[in-house]
Amino acid sequence: xxxxxxxxxxxFPEVKTKGMSAAPRLVLFTSxxxxxxxxxxxxxxxxxxxxxxLLSTDERGxxxxxxxxxxxxxxxxxxxxxxxxxxxxxxxxxxxxxxINEIADICEKYDMWLHVDGAWGGGLLMSxxxxxxxxxxxxxxxxxxxxHKMMGVPLQCSAILVREKGILAGCNSMCAGYLFQPDKxxxxxxxxxxxxxxxxxxxxxxxxxxxxxxxGTIGFEQHIDxxxxxxxxxxxxxxNRQGYEMVFQGVPQHTNVCFWYIPxxxxxxxxxxxxYREKLHKVAPKIKAMMMxxxxxxxxxxxxxxxxxxxxxxxxxxxxxxxxxxFLIDEIERLGHDL
Amino acid sequence: xxxxxxxxxxxFPEVKTKGMSAAPRLVLFTSxxxxxxxxxxxxxxxxxxxxxxLLSTDERGxxxxxxxxxxxxxxxxxxxxxxxxxxxxxxxxxxxxxxINEIADICEKYDMWLHVDGAWGGGLLMSxxxxxxxxxxxxxxxxxxxxHKMMGVPLQCSAILVREKGILAGCNSMCAGYLFQPDKxxxxxxxxxxxxxxxxxxxxxxxxxxxxxxxGTIGFEQHIDxxxxxxxxxxxxxxNRQGYEMVFQGVPQHTNVCFWYIPxxxxxxxxxxxxYREKLHKVAPKIKAMMMxxxxxxxxxxxxxxxxxxxxxxxxxxxxxxxxxxFLIDEIERLGHDL
Numbered sequence: 001x002x003x004x005x006x007x008x009x010x011x012f013p014e015v016k017t018k019g020m021s022a023a024p025r026l027v028l029f030t031s032x033x034x035x036x037x038x039x040x041x042x043x044x045x046x047x048x049x050x051x052x053x054l055l056s057t058d059e060r061g062x063x064x065x066x067x068x069x070x071x072x073x074x075x076x077x078x079x080x081x082x083x084x085x086x087x088x089x090x091x092x093x094x095x096x097x098x099x100i101n102e103i104a105d106i107c108e109k110y111d112m113w114l115h116v117d118g119a120w121g122g123g124l125l126m127s128x129x130x131x132x133x134x135x136x137x138x139x140x141x142x143x144x145x146x147x148h149k150m151m152g153v154p155l156q157c158s159a160i161l162v163r164e165k166g167i168l169a170g171c172n173s174m175c176a177g178y179l180f181q182p183d184k185x186x187x188x189x190x191x192x193x194x195x196x197x198x199x200x201x202x203x204x205x206x207x208x209x210x211x212x213x214x215x216g217t218i219g220f221e222q223h224i225d226x227x228x229x230x231x232x233x234x235x236x237x238x239x240n241r242q243g244y245e246m247v248f249q250g251v252p253q254h255t256n257v258c259f260w261y262i263p264x265x266x267x268x269x270x271x272x273x274x275x276y277r278e279k280l281h282k283v284a285p286k287i288k289a290m291m292m293x294x295x296x297x298x299x300x301x302x303x304x305x306x307x308x309x310x311x312x313x314x315x316x317x318x319x320x321x322x323x324x325x326x327f328l329i330d331e332i333e334r335l336g337h338d339l
Numbered sequence: 340x341x342x343x344x345x346x347x348x349x350x351f352p353e354v355k356t357k358g359m360s361a362a363p364r365l366v367l368f369t370s371x372x373x374x375x376x377x378x379x380x381x382x383x384x385x386x387x388x389x390x391x392x393l394l395s396t397d398e399r400g401x402x403x404x405x406x407x408x409x410x411x412x413x414x415x416x417x418x419x420x421x422x423x424x425x426x427x428x429x430x431x432x433x434x435x436x437x438x439i440n441e442i443a444d445i446c447e448k449y450d451m452w453l454h455v456d457g458a459w460g461g462g463l464l465m466s467x468x469x470x471x472x473x474x475x476x477x478x479x480x481x482x483x484x485x486x487h488k489m490m491g492v493p494l495q496c497s498a499i500l501v502r503e504k505g506i507l508a509g510c511n512s513m514c515a516g517y518l519f520q521p522d523k524x525x526x527x528x529x530x531x532x533x534x535x536x537x538x539x540x541x542x543x544x545x546x547x548x549x550x551x552x553x554x555g556t557i558g559f560e561q562h563i564d565x566x567x568x569x570x571x572x573x574x575x576x577x578x579n580r581q582g583y584e585m586v587f588q589g590v591p592q593h594t595n596v597c598f599w600y601i602p603x604x605x606x607x608x609x610x611x612x613x614x615y616r617e618k619l620h621k622v623a624p625k626i627k628a629m630m631m632x633x634x635x636x637x638x639x640x641x642x643x644x645x646x647x648x649x650x651x652x653x654x655x656x657x658x659x660x661x662x663x664x665x666f667l668i669d670e671i672e673r674l675g676h677d678l
Contacts, residue, residue, distance in 0.1 A: 005383055019387025020359035036513045037538060043513075044344055044536065046385020048358025148539065156540050174382075176375035177641055183621070183648070185628030197383065199376060200487065201495050202541075282522070289524030302516055309522070 001041035002160055002197060003142040004028060007084045007113035008045070009171035010141075010164070016171070020046040027075045028052045029068060030086040032305070033061040033096055035117060038086050051080070060248050061096035063087065069106050076110075084113045089134055090121020090150075093304050093312055094247075095254025097121060100136030108139075116140040119158070121254055123150030126220040130228060133253055147208040150227070150255075150316050151220065157204045168195040223318040230315045231255035234325045243267070243333065247310050255315040260308075261287065261332050263339040281308035283339055290335040297331050340380035341499055341536060342481040343367060346423045346452035347384070348510035349480075349503070355510070359385040366414045367391045368407060369425040371644070372400040372435060374456060377425050390419070399587050400435035402426065408445050415449075423452045428473055429460020429489075432643050432651055433586075434593025436460060439475030447478075455479040458497070460593055462489030465559040469567060472592055486547040489566070489594075489655050490559065496543045507534040562657040569654045570594035573664045582606070582672065586649050594654040599647075600626065600671050602678040620647035622678055629674040636670050 008015055012023040020026075026047055030038040032054040042052040053075065056067040072082045085107055087098040100116060107114040116137050122145030124130040125137075137143060143161045147153040162168055173194040180194050193199070212220070234257045238244040247258035260280060269276040284301035291298050301309050313328070347354055351362040359365075365386055369377040371393040381391040392414065395406040411421045424446055426437040439455060446453040455476050461484030463469040464476075476482060482500045486492040501507055512533040519533050532538070551559070573596045577583040586597035599619060608615040623640035630637050640648050652667070 015385065015387065016382045017387050017389045019364065019381075019390055020385035021364060022387065025358065025360060035538075040511070040513050040536070042358075043355045044384065046354065046359035048354065048356050048361065049513075050356045051358055146539075172379070174375040174379050174388075177643070181624070181641055181648075183624040185624065185631065197379070199374075200485075285520070285522045285524065292524065302520055304516070309520075 001037055001044065003086075003113075003115040003144065003162075004038075004041045004047070004084055005045055005197075006142060006162060006167055006171050007115070010113060010167060011081075011083060013170065023081070025051060025080040026083040027080050028084045028086070029055055029071060029082065031055050031057055031061075031063045031088050031091065031096075031098060033057050033091040033094060034086055034088045035092050035119065038117075057096070060250065060253070061091055061094035063098040063103065065099060065102040065106060068103060072106070072110055072112075082110055082112055084115065086115045086117055087140075088121075089116050089118040089137065090124070090254045091256075092120060093256065093302060094258060095120070095252050095256030095314070097133040097253050100134065100139070102136075104136050104139040113141045114139065116143045119144050119146040120149050122146065122159075123220070123224050124228075124254070126151075126217060127224040127228075128221065129225055147211075150224070151208065151211070152223065152316065152318075153208045153211055157208050159205065159208075172197050226318040227255050227315040227320075230320055230322065230325060231257050231313075233322055234313060234315075234328070237325070237329060241329075247304075247307060257313045258310055259313075260284070260310045261336050263336050265339065277308050283336060284309040284311050286339055287311075287332060287336045291331065294335070297328055299328065299332075340376055340383065342425075342452075342454040342483065342501075343377075343380045343386070343423055344384055344536075345481060345501060345506055345510050346454070349452060349506060350420075350422060352509065362420070364390060364419040365422040366419050367423045367425070368394055368410060368421065370394050370396055370400075370402045370427050370430065370435075370437060372396050372430040372433060373425055373427045374431050374458065377456075396435070399589065399592070400430055400433035402437040402442065404438060404441040404445060407442060411445070411449055411451075421449055421451055423454065425454045425456055426479075427460075428455050428457040428476065429463070429593045430595075431459060432595065432641060433597060434459070434591050434595030434653070436472040436592050439473065439478070441475075443475050443478040452480045453478065455482045458483050458485040459488050461485065461498075462559070462563050463567075463593070465490075465556060466563040466567075467560065468564055486550075489563065490547065490550070491562070491655065491657075492547045492550055496547050498544065498547075511536050565657040566594050566654040566659075569659055569661065569664060570596050570652075572661055573652060573654075573667070576664070576668060580668075586643075586646060596652045597649055598652075599623070599649045600675050602675050604678065616647050622675060623648040623650050625678055626650075626671060626675045630670065633674070636667055638667065638671075 014022045028042055028047060039049050039052045043049045053071050055063045057063055075082050085103055087100050087103045089097050104114055125134055141163050146158045148155045148157040180191055182188060231252055235252060238259055239246055243262050245260045245262060263283060266279055288301055299311050299313050301311050303309050353361045367381055367386060378388050378391045382388045392410050394402045396402055414421050424442055426439050426442045428436050443453055464473055480502050485497045487494045487496040519530055521527060570591055574591060577598055578585055582601050584599045584601060605618055627640055638650050638652050640650050642648050
């Protein structure tokens with residue numbers, strides 16, 4: 001949300017004082033798989049959610065760059081101004097990484113702000129094995145990263161990194177005389193509060209700093225690699241197992257393993273039939289309810305687009321073991337077998 | 340900030356989807372003494388800071404209702420739409436309480452949203468002796484209250500109370516399918532997250548709940564009354580004391596005691612002279628710097644409007660004693676005497 005505001009300031013600084021009517025109709029672009037906060041930012045900051053254009057994705061949930069360019073041209077033809085593209089690095093449901101370099105080429109061509117939402121995927125930057133999924137992130141104007149997700153920092157801890165020096169102050173500072181006195185006896189360049197959007201608040205990033213000091217970069221790398229290894233272990237175990245169907249093919253890019261469990265009673269039905277879809281849609285909620293009632297384990301589910309409810313298993317706790325994954329599979333089968 | 344967004348939704352719900360261009364130029368009104376967050380909200384949410392109109396105040400820093408009405412009429416004549424009035428209950432510097440009832444009359448007359456910013460003053464609602472300063476708050480459309488200020492709840496803990504049922508959901512909900520599944524096995528009316536502007540976050544209000552359970556309403560009342568008593572003790576001791584001058588006359592409405600200390604070297608100067616103003620402007624910063632260096636005590640200062648730097652002593656810790664106040668006065672005189 002914040003990054004959209006900064007982008008607006010960058011290209012239309014007069015909006016800060018004169019309001020959104022001082023700018024042409026501004027359009028934001030983001031994946032149909034992206035987090036709902038982008039649409040919410042559109043509504044909250046005065047763009048309007050109709051001016052948040054959703055981009056088509058491939059089978060793995062990654063933005064198709066050609067679709068972005070086509071939609072930019074469409075918007076320009078209508079006389080609107082394409083302002084901002086959000087590239088997701090680790091989408092909420094599929095854990096998909098949009099192709100940042102190809103999106104950055106398009107942003108450069110049309111002079112647009114490129115934001116990378118690494119809220120969920122940011123932790124992979126700690127891993128020499130997985131950080132290539134962020135290739136091109138160095139070209140972004142802004143990046144968000146929530147160490148409270150994959151990194152295990154206690155909720156909440158969010159970082160926003162901005163390329164252009166001074167733009168945060170330009171965008172936010174209000175120079176309140178009762179807070180940011182210039183005549184203090186110390187170097188007031190340490191008074192950085194005026195460049196932030198909030199006033200009094202936690203120093204949440206300290207939690208991350210402390211963990212980093214304690215675990216080190218190597219420790220975080222092991223944490224990340226372990227979680228991705230466990231996800232691949234789950235993927236390898238179920239992708240050809242009877243009663244399982246993967247939501248998308250191939251090794252997941254993040255720890256998100258998305259799958260359906262098909263109880264024996266459904267296995268004989270035609271997969272494209274409405275009856276099959278309706279019945280399958282109810283399986284994951286039922287199994288999750290039984291998991292919660294039995295208190296043994298828990299795994300989330302949701303629909304996505306035309307796809308009926310499926311399980312989304314994510315691993316972010318590096319203390320998890322392969323035996324935990326084995327248990328999860330057994331438990332899903334135990335609870336779901338007779339549905 | 341949030342309250343301004345809700346007000347916009349109330350009167351112009353189409354802004355949520357179509358953007359600020361779907362509304363006429365919308366104008367916000369707030370005291371020249373109010374917190375800078377109102378102006379910041381104007382900039383961030385697409386109103387523009389020029390559309391935040393500052394209201395004149397009396398000598399005590401309280402909004403003059405006639406000035407509000409005059410400025411509303413002025414805005415209407417220009418063809419703009421007066422949307423929102425912020426009444427401050429406990430201003431940051433003077434601790435002033437705007438006359439809520441008189442402002443509410445005007446808001447009713449012109450069909451405007453009335454917000455009461457009780458961030459700092461809200462604690463006084465716990466005190467039978469002091470809550471009359473909030474008279475009329477029951478007529479507000481929204482109220483903010485930061486228990487992390489006067490109430491002593493660890494930073495951060497902020498509450499927003501809204502009169503109209505359902506408006507938060509209308510304003511904020513985005514119905515993300517991967518978070519707010521309707522087919523959970525429990526009563527999903529407990530899933531209230533979609534009505535808030537943030538996604539993952541602390542349950543900060545729990546800290547306040549726990550303190551309230553432990554101290555009780557009576558305990559909070561004693562806390563508040565003790566702090567206000569101590570402020571009045573300070574006021575009574577310095578208002579006629581040689582070398583002190585009060586920034587405004589009369590017993591402070593909140594715990595804010597605003598005063599200048601005049602070192603002997605300045606006492607013979609003409610008070611309206613530029614020399615006097617320039618010298619006095621430097622006194623509070625110098626004394627505060629010496630306080631910090633000696634490590635004995637600390638009290639904030641700031642200028643306000645045409646008034647040069649003055650001390651603003653606030654009491655929010657009920658464990659403070661009259662002897663602490665006595666020490667503060669002695670210390671100011673010890674450090675400032677030879678300036």
